[in-house]
Amino acid sequence: MTKEMFVITGMVLDETVWFSLVDLCEYAKTSPEQIIEMVEEGVLEPQGASVQTWRFDTKALKRLQVAIRLRQDLGVNLQGVALVLDLLEEMEMLRTQMQGR
Numbered sequence: 001m002t003k004e005m006f007v008i009t010g011m012v013l014d015e016t017v018w019f020s021l022v023d024l025c026e027y028a029k030t031s032p033e034q035i036i037e038m039v040e041e042g043v044l045e046p047q048g049a050s051v052q053t054w055r056f057d058t059k060a061l062k063r064l065q066v067a068i069r070l071r072q073d074l075g076v077n078l079q080g081v082a083l084v085l086d087l088l089e090e091m092e093m094l095r096t097q098m099q100g101r
Helices: 020-027 034-038 058-074 080-100
Strands: none
Touching: 020 034, 020 058, 034 058, 034 080, 058 080
């Protein structure tokens, strides 16, 4: 009998953590070009005036990870990714509001 074992790793992030472009690439295992493209399409919104000074919060890391999965697993283009992510965030906000009632 063969047993399968799945190892899941993760990281707990504080909401006060900020990432540089290099950090974000490392954590999401993606290229700077891909992140720059996502910023240009509105998928990600960094703080900072230039690529060298960009800083991303933990929300951006989560959005990036979901965006990568949408593109790889479902073949969604960047415009579609931006729309899906915005709708998912809106749904989450509405759920939170409904639970507060």
